[in-house]
Amino acid sequence: MxxxxxxxxxxxxxxxxxxxxxxxxxxxxxxxxxxxxxxxxxxxxxxxxxxxxxxxxxxxxxxxxxxxxxxxxxxxxxxxxxxxxxxxxxxxxxxxxxxxxxxxxxxxxxxxxxxxxxxxxxxxxxxxxxxxxxxxxxxxxxxxxxxxxxxxxxxxxxxxxxxxxxxxxxxxxxxxxxxxxxxxxxxxxxxxxxxxxxxxxxxxxxxxxxxxxxxxxxxxxxxxxxxxxxxxxxxxxxxxxxxxxxxxxxxxxxxxxxxxxxxxxxxxxxxxxxxxxxxxxxxxxxxEIRKDLPELPTSRKDRYINDFGIPWYDAQLITQSRPLADMFETAVGVCGNPKLVSNWIMTDIMRRINEDKDFLSVSSLDGKKLGRVLDLLHKGDITPNSAKEILDILALEGGDPDAIIEKRGLKVQRDESLIAKAVGEVLDQNPQAVADYRSGKEKAFGFLMGRTMAALKGRADPAQVREMLIHHLNKQ
Ligand SMILES: [Zn+2]
Structure with missing residues (x-):
């Protein structure tokens, strides 16, 4: 121009x-x-x-x-x-x-x-x-x-x-x-x-x-x-x-x-x-009034980018709303993983806000509860799907994340004998896939892995399941 x-x-x-x-x-x-x-x-x-x-x-x-x-x-x-x-x-x-x-x-x-x-x-x-x-x-x-x-x-x-x-x-x-x-x-x-x-x-x-x-x-x-x-x-x-x-x-x-x-x-x-x-x-x-001012959006954004390594776009969006930025910081305080929290805010929480712009003020899902759920996810105690399910319940009905996990049996299954039992059953039920795997068809492993995870209702640590599956396949 x-x-x-x-x-x-x-x-x-x-x-x-x-x-x-x-x-x-x-x-x-x-x-x-x-x-x-x-x-x-x-x-x-x-x-x-x-x-x-x-x-x-x-x-x-x-x-x-x-x-x-x-x-x-x-x-x-x-x-x-x-x-x-x-x-x-x-x-x-x-x-x-x-x-x-x-x-x-x-x-x-x-x-x-x-x-x-x-x-x-x-x-x-x-x-x-x-x-x-x-x-x-x-x-x-x-x-x-x-x-x-x-x-x-x-x-x-x-x-x-x-x-x-x-x-x-x-x-x-x-x-x-x-x-x-x-x-x-x-x-x-x-x-x-x-x-x-x-x-x-x-x-x-x-x-x-x-x-x-x-x-x-x-x-x-x-x-x-x-x-x-x-x-x-x-x-x-x-x-x-x-x-x-x-x-x-x-x-x-x-x-x-x-x-x-x-x-x-x-x-x-x-x-x-x-x-x-x-x-x-x-x-x-x-x-006195100056001392009472909260940290302002620009300063918060720079801190998220420089100290937490959050991408500019995410930091910009999160700091544009003080309630959202407050939720982010509280959750980071609980789970200690800023990138994980920012990813979940940018997807799961933003989706909820887009559906209801008053979500943060009316829902009982707060930064503390979000932080607890993501902390358990980070430790591998729940799966991403379970995390979503728990956030849905917290958003709709409220409650305590640990109580919901207990009540719904969402904790990741680490009991070796239970996993071994599931692996054994899957191998028994799928002899063709087992034979394919042993003849070198890598694809068959993915199929068996999927079956085992499904048998455990998805509530198992994939790394542990993988290890046990390999162990059993090589043993027989
Ligand atoms: Zn008047």
């Missing part, structure tokens, strides 16, 4: 606090419309907001996880605009003193790290939701979401392809899930992205950019960015120029439409929120 693509993302993430940002209404998705509201979030005259301390701490957690500096002095501002989903006619947000600034995250583009700058992360409140119901004349509005705490993460324009835009959003999502400040359910709108994009000839100054708002899937971000880059390149190639505007992306049609000319910050008449005091954050508190 003869044009370079320059992308910056603005990502809105709802914080999973128990209550809203400035009142005691519950912060919850999916309730009956307009049941989670009060005079404060409905902006009744005289109702005063009070800051939710947890929202501030969650935003600091997110900022530290993204390598930001944290402002010791921060304040809220009013962003003035009228829209029916905003009863105050202004949004309480942050203008010139964002809580977090100057950070970065490293994204992994097919095994190569690229650093994307984070310009700022600020706190603000969410607006309500307009419902355009075909059965009603006009539109309805649900204020339940009004006042839900949000962080807005603003990247620097360091992203240079639609694929990188998707990976960046995915990386931010994973980090927010790891530090447990947002549930990041994109289909419920708790994580959404605005894509700012321009194109230019290599070496040129930045081109005019457009903004596409509220894109709510990883895939859609990549598609929208690609379509917009193509659209802009085509206009410029035809000798036209790009209009600075806000566009709406329609993912089902794969097209974007002009919504309105882009507002400038001046249009919003920002001014300090007079109903809230500034927030002073002590250094000690910031350090």
């Amino acid at each position: 003869e044009y370079e693509i320059v992308i910056g993302l603005e990502i809105h993430a709802e914080l999973k606090t128990r209550t809203k940002m400035f009142c005691n209404c519950r912060n919850e998705f999916g309730a009956k419309p307009n049941t989670l509201v009060c005079p404060v979030c409905l902006a009744m005259p005289g109702a005063l907001p009070a800051m939710n301390r947890t929202a501030v701490e969650y935003a600091i957690r997110a900022g530290l996880a993204m390598n930001c500096s944290i402002s010791s002095f921060t304040k809220m501002d009013r962003k003035n605009y009228f829209y029916p989903d905003l009863p105050r006619a202004y949004q309480i947000s942050q203008y010139d003193r964002p809580l977090c600034y100057d950070g970065y995250v490293d994204i992994d583009v097919n095994g190569q790290y690229k650093r994307i700058g984070i310009e700022r992360i600020h706190l603000e409140e969410d607006a309500g939701k307009l419902i355009h119901d075909a059965c009603v004349t006009g539109s309805l509005v649900d204020y339940n979401r009004c006042g839900v705490p949000l962080i807005e993460i603003v990247s620097r324009p360091d992203i240079s392809s639609p694929e990188e835009a998707r990976i960046f959003l995915e990386t931010i999502k994973t980090i927010l899930e790891y530090v447990e400040v947002s549930d990041c359910k994109m289909q419920e709108g708790s994580l959404r992205a605005d894509v700012n994009l321009s194109v230019r000839k290599p070496g040129d100054l930045l081109g005019t950019r457009t903004e596409m708002k509220n894109i709510n899937s990883l895939h859609a971000v990549q598609r929208a960015a690609q379509a917009e880059a193509d659209r802009q390149a085509a206009i410029i190639s035809d000798g036209g120029s790009i209009i600075q505007e806000t566009r709406r992306w329609d993912d089902s049609r794969g097209e974007s439409y002009s919504m309105r000319n882009k507002e400038e910050a001046l249009d919003y008449r920002f001014f300090p929120e007079p109903d809230l005091v500034p927030v002073v954050i002590e250094k000690e508190r910031i350090e």
